[in-house]
Amino acid sequence: MRCEIIAIGTELLLGIIVDSNSAWIGEQLALAGIDSHFQVKVGDNFARIEACIRQALERSDAVICCGGLGPTQDDITRDVIARVMGVQMRRDEAIAGKIRRIFEQRGRVMSANNLLQANIPIGAEPIAQMPGTAPGLVCPVGGKVIYAVPGVPSEMREMFLGTILPDLRRRAGQSSVIKSRVLRTWGMSESSLAEVLEKRFGELDTLGNPTIAFQASGIDGIKVRLVAKCDDEATALRILDAEEALIRGLLGDVIFGVDEQSMEVVVLDQLRRKAMTFAAAEAITGGILSARLSAADPGMEIFRGATVGGEAWKPGSPPGDVRAAAAAAQARAGLGTNIGLAAIAADPREGLASGTVFLSANIDGAEHGSKMTLPPDRPRMREFSVISLLDLLRRALAG
Amino acid sequence: MRCEIIAIGTELLLGIIVDSNSAWIGEQLALAGIDSHFQVKVGDNFARIEACIRQALERSDAVICCGGLGPTQDDITRDVIARVMGVQMRRDEAIAGKIRRIFEQRGRVMSANNLLQANIPIGAEPIAQMPGTAPGLVCPVGGKVIYAVPGVPSEMREMFLGTILPDLRRRAGQSSVIKSRVLRTWGMSESSLAEVLEKRFGELDTLGNPTIAFQASGIDGIKVRLVAKCDDEATALRILDAEEALIRGLLGDVIFGVDEQSMEVVVLDQLRRKAMTFAAAEAITGGILSARLSAADPGMEIFRGATVGGEAWKPGSPPGDVRAAAAAAQARAGLGTNIGLAAIAADPREGLASGTVFLSANIDGAEHGSKMTLPPDRPRMREFSVISLLDLLRRALAG
Numbered sequence: 001m002r003c004e005i006i007a008i009g010t011e012l013l014l015g016i017i018v019d020s021n022s023a024w025i026g027e028q029l030a031l032a033g034i035d036s037h038f039q040v041k042v043g044d045n046f047a048r049i050e051a052c053i054r055q056a057l058e059r060s061d062a063v064i065c066c067g068g069l070g071p072t073q074d075d076i077t078r079d080v081i082a083r084v085m086g087v088q089m090r091r092d093e094a095i096a097g098k099i100r101r102i103f104e105q106r107g108r109v110m111s112a113n114n115l116l117q118a119n120i121p122i123g124a125e126p127i128a129q130m131p132g133t134a135p136g137l138v139c140p141v142g143g144k145v146i147y148a149v150p151g152v153p154s155e156m157r158e159m160f161l162g163t164i165l166p167d168l169r170r171r172a173g174q175s176s177v178i179k180s181r182v183l184r185t186w187g188m189s190e191s192s193l194a195e196v197l198e199k200r201f202g203e204l205d206t207l208g209n210p211t212i213a214f215q216a217s218g219i220d221g222i223k224v225r226l227v228a229k230c231d232d233e234a235t236a237l238r239i240l241d242a243e244e245a246l247i248r249g250l251l252g253d254v255i256f257g258v259d260e261q262s263m264e265v266v267v268l269d270q271l272r273r274k275a276m277t278f279a280a281a282e283a284i285t286g287g288i289l290s291a292r293l294s295a296a297d298p299g300m301e302i303f304r305g306a307t308v309g310g311e312a313w314k315p316g317s318p319p320g321d322v323r324a325a326a327a328a329a330q331a332r333a334g335l336g337t338n339i340g341l342a343a344i345a346a347d348p349r350e351g352l353a354s355g356t357v358f359l360s361a362n363i364d365g366a367e368h369g370s371k372m373t374l375p376p377d378r379p380r381m382r383e384f385s386v387i388s389l390l391d392l393l394r395r396a397l398a399g
Numbered sequence: 400m401r402c403e404i405i406a407i408g409t410e411l412l413l414g415i416i417v418d419s420n421s422a423w424i425g426e427q428l429a430l431a432g433i434d435s436h437f438q439v440k441v442g443d444n445f446a447r448i449e450a451c452i453r454q455a456l457e458r459s460d461a462v463i464c465c466g467g468l469g470p471t472q473d474d475i476t477r478d479v480i481a482r483v484m485g486v487q488m489r490r491d492e493a494i495a496g497k498i499r500r501i502f503e504q505r506g507r508v509m510s511a512n513n514l515l516q517a518n519i520p521i522g523a524e525p526i527a528q529m530p531g532t533a534p535g536l537v538c539p540v541g542g543k544v545i546y547a548v549p550g551v552p553s554e555m556r557e558m559f560l561g562t563i564l565p566d567l568r569r570r571a572g573q574s575s576v577i578k579s580r581v582l583r584t585w586g587m588s589e590s591s592l593a594e595v596l597e598k599r600f601g602e603l604d605t606l607g608n609p610t611i612a613f614q615a616s617g618i619d620g621i622k623v624r625l626v627a628k629c630d631d632e633a634t635a636l637r638i639l640d641a642e643e644a645l646i647r648g649l650l651g652d653v654i655f656g657v658d659e660q661s662m663e664v665v666v667l668d669q670l671r672r673k674a675m676t677f678a679a680a681e682a683i684t685g686g687i688l689s690a691r692l693s694a695a696d697p698g699m700e701i702f703r704g705a706t707v708g709g710e711a712w713k714p715g716s717p718p719g720d721v722r723a724a725a726a727a728a729q730a731r732a733g734l735g736t737n738i739g740l741a742a743i744a745a746d747p748r749e750g751l752a753s754g755t756v757f758l759s760a761n762i763d764g765a766e767h768g769s770k771m772t773l774p775p776d777r778p779r780m781r782e783f784s785v786i787s788l789l790d791l792l793r794r795a796l797a798g
Contacts, residue, residue: 011437016614017425020417022440027414036412037447039440041421048436100596215415279708282686286693290686290707298777308736309678309699310687335709378697 003352004056008068008077009151010043021066021156028160031227034073034168044074046083053084057144062162062168067151069134072112077148082121083141084146095126095135102133127283129162138167145171157214158248170309179236181222184207184257186391187198188215190222196250197224208244220262224255226301230342256394263390264296271302271339277395278339280306281327284357285343289386291324304335320346324358325367332362339363341393343385357385368396400571401434403455407467407476408550409442410441420465420555427559432578433567441472445482446479452483456543461567463559466550469531469690470512476547480538481520483545489519494534500533520598530554540652542572563582575628578635582623582646583656585790589613589621595619595649596623609642618687618782619661623654655793662789663695670701670738677738677792679705680726685754686744688785703734704771723757724766731761738762740792759791767795 005026022039029036042052049068056063068077082089095119101112117134120126126150127136134150136159147164149156180356185193193214204212210228217223226243230236247395249254257266271278280289286308293303304336316328324344332340339362346356355376361368368390374384406418421438427436428748433793437458448467455462471531481488495517502509516533519525526535526548528763533549535558546563548555565766568577584592592613593600601755609627616622626640629635646652663773670677679688685707690704717725723743731739738761745755754775760767 013424013425013438014429016423017423018417018419018422023411023414023417024414025414030413037442037444038451039412041438043436045436048757052437130454163653178691287681287686287689287691287705287707290681292686294685294707295778295781300708303708305706306686307704307706308681308686308693309702309704382694 001062001168002060002175003029003062003168004060005036005064005066006049006056007039007042007054007066007151008049009041009042010045010074012041012067013043021153021218023346024153024157025064025066025160026191029168031172031180031281032165032169033229043078044068045219046076046080049077049080050083053080053146057084057141058200059148061144062171063146064157065148067144067295069117069136069150071133075116078120078137079144081124081137081146081148083234084321085121085123085139085141087122090122091115092118092120092126092135095130098130098135099133102188121289123168127163129158131158133249134139136163138163139227157292158398166304176231177233178229179228179233179240180225180227180242181240182259182391183226183244183251183255184261185222185224185251186221186255186256186263186387187254188222190216193222193224197247197387200246200250204387209377210239212243212247218380219292219387221256223389230269253395253398256391262292262296263394266293267390267394267397268297269349270291272393274397276338277302277304277335278334278341279304279331280389281306281310281331281340281342282306282343283327284382285386285389286382288382289341289343289389291346292386304337307331307334309377319371320350320358321360321371322357322399324360325362325369328360328362328367329365343389345381355381357381357388359385359389359392361389361396363393363396368392400461400573401459402428402434402437402461402463402567404438404457404465404786405448405455405465405551406438406465407438407443407448407450409444409473411466412442420550420552422529422551423556424463424465427564428567432493432628435570436737440780443467445475445479447474448479449482452479452545456483456540457504458546460544461570462545463563464545464547466556467623468516468518468535468547468549468598469567470510470516472531474515475517477536478577480523480536480545480547482520484520484540486521487751488515491517491519491525491534494519495527497534498532499794506643513601523791526558526562528557529586530557535562537562543575549738565615575633576632577628578632578639579624580628580639580643581658582625582650583660583663584623584650584653585621585655585662585663585786586622586653587650592621592623592653596646598621599645609644611646616715617779618691620655620786620787623650636682638790652794652797657744660709661691662786662793663691666746666793666796667692667696667701669793675737676701676703676734677740678703678730678734678736679788680709680730680739680741681705681707682726682742682780683784684788685781687781688742690738691785703736704731706730718738719743719749719751719755719757720759720768720770723759724761724768727759727761727775738792740788742788744780754780756780756787758788758791760788760795762792762795769793779788 005022122138124357126140133156137148139146149159209224215223228236290306297303324342327342328340342360346352355374359370374381404421468666504714523536524536531554536547538545608626614622620782627635627638689705723741726741727739741759745751755771758769
């Protein structure tokens with residue numbers, strides 16, 4: 001089964017918007033074992049969209065058209081698909097009713113143009129998921145199929161996962177279930193992870209199921225993705241559970257979270273369970289830690305705040321580990337929290353390797369310190385300091 | 400002149416990397432008045448890359464192949480282009496020498512594979528700019544042309560601007576010079592800007608030169624881009640200067656910067672000239688202001704630091720404007736700076752519209768306050784608070 005993606009919109013060609021939809025769909029297709037050999041961007045031009053769809057139908061079994069389903073004159077994807085199908089359009093009253101209700105709920109006046117979105121090619125089926133005013137479409141053409149989804153990422157994703165992916169898998173004769181799980185790690189380099197997992201990689205190469213891949217993701221750590229393909233969901237989940245247990249046995253507490261659990265979410269959960277609060281002194285991290293924590297904890301119930309710069313920033317005569325410990329203690333005292341955190345770059349006069357950072361977590365008065373050598377380029381040094389500092393706290397709380 | 404872009408790499412189709420190169424090239428081509436009707440992603444597969452290049456040569460005058468120029472077995476762009484040109488490869492000793500020198504300078508051992516990068520199709524010319532080990536190529540095919548550039552964005556951009564764009568313009572018979580300038584604004588909505596500039600838009604529609612377009616850019620403000628196309632650079636710059644003066648006359652101090660001048664860069668410049676320092680109390684901005692300022696002023700010579708959360712965060716009985724003013728004064732006193740800044744969201748109990756934010760700048764003891772209604776969704780409310788707060792300081796310092 002081959003599926004081609006066509007991203008439609010002149011603003012994509014002009015670079016006003018970067019097409020990240022195709023990348024997301026491509027990742028989902030790959031996880032499901034569906035090939036995608038070509039992904040095309042084309043502008044809001046009838047003949048050129050038509051040419052792209054016809055070519056895609058020649059060289060692939062399915063086409064996903066993304067964008068051009070809005071209510072304006074530029075939005076011609078529906079009409080081009082009708083031409084390719086060789087059919088007329090029909091007004092779908094159920095969709096028209098949905099669109100009217102969406103406008104009523106938002107208290108906005110609907111213009112007549114908006115009902116153009118309820119015109120669909122005869123023979124096309126609307127996609128059940130419809131979070132906005134643009135209906136998605138499943139359009140059979142001979143034994144092949146064209147899907148149309150809006151360019152709004154959240155709407156596209158809901159329709160893709162809810163209807164398109166199951167339909168593609170059914171067409172591909174895949175009765176198997178594909179499940180993936182991401183184990184998120186921090187504290188080992190990609191090459192060290194590969195070394196520790198080398199033997200298991202060899203075994204899985206022979207077994208073929210599940211598969212494992214790494215993805216370095218900056219401040220979000222290094223991700224280890226497990227994918228299992230089985231006859232039923234229960235078996236797939238059992239395989240993922242067993243593989244996760246095995247990998248956890250090899251990597252231990254290097255794994256900090258699963259799937260969408262970022263380091264800050266994990267640490268906030270630990271502290272919530274312990275009814276503890278924390279504050280930070282941000283020197284090298286320069287506010288990045290606060291920006292992420294205040295987004296994850298908008299009420300600032302657990303992360304109570306931070307100081308950026310100030311005393312902690314200034315290079316001084318005490319060695320870096322002493323300054324970091326003092327800054328962490330001060331952060332804790334200043335905001336009356338259970339815990340204080342601090343990350344301070346080594347003073348160049350200390351004569352240490354560039355990229356040396358001192359981390360400190362003060363938990364109920366007990367100091368936990370760490371010295372790390374991070375990449376010396378400033379953006380990575382800052383980001384890696386944030387995740388390393390939170391990781392120090394995570395390990396101290398767990399152990 | 401039509402130019403097609405082919406982004407090459409299986410990792411692009413799999414969504415491991417988002418193809419932002421095509422968007423950047425598309426923007427540059429549009430600025431230069433060169434059409435780009437199709438942009439394609441294809442994997443590291445000989446036959447499929449060849450099919451894409453042949454099709455692009457049919458429907459366009461020029462093709463830019465981006466990626467697949469590395470030293471590994473996956474990197475086959477050079478070989479595919481030779482096939483399309485119908486020529487053999489030759490070893491370019493000048494390039495081989497450059498590659499050897501790059502490895503020597505980095506103190507790294509060169510493997511024999513790396514010299515594969517010095518093999519280029521007979522008839523192709525290497526691109527003069529070569530910041531890495533992958534040479535770019537200009538490959539004539541009949542009256543048309545294939546360009547090859549590495550996928551590394553910085554290398555691609557240097558080659559595109561240094562060689563490809565001038566070559567495309569020469570081929571298009573463009574002797575004209577195209578210059579653009581971005582005026583960065585804050586304080587007026589896109590529709591208000593359009594209203595104020597409506598008459599001038601009409602005049603420019605008739606004149607045809609320069610052209611104007613808007614681009615809303617979140618925390619970076621709303622950009623107004625001027626593009627002039629003239630016979631020579633001096634005339635183009637004169638037209639841009641005149642248009643900028645005219646637009647400044649209409650928009651006044653809504654324009655805060657030009658081209659790459661972000662709001663934080665502008666404010667830091669103002670303060671540097673006045674030998675002043677500042678500190679902030681971050682409530683609604685949650686550390687984002689610090690993260691941006693500490694990136695722009697890594698020595699923290701002007702931006703001395705901030706507190707995030709803490710007292711300023713807590714809703715209290717004084718009205719929001721009073722709390723913001725107190726927080727700004729406290730930020731200034733706490734770090735002994737000339738200036739203190741604060742941004743505080745209205746307490747829900749104040750009964751104000753959701754999205755209401757109080758801003759305060761305390762300059763040498765004098766308070767400058769502002770109340771704004773921002774989009775109530777939290778990410779935009781936070782980002783818009785940052786640029787609005789810096790803008791308040793900018794205007795207070797200027798006036």
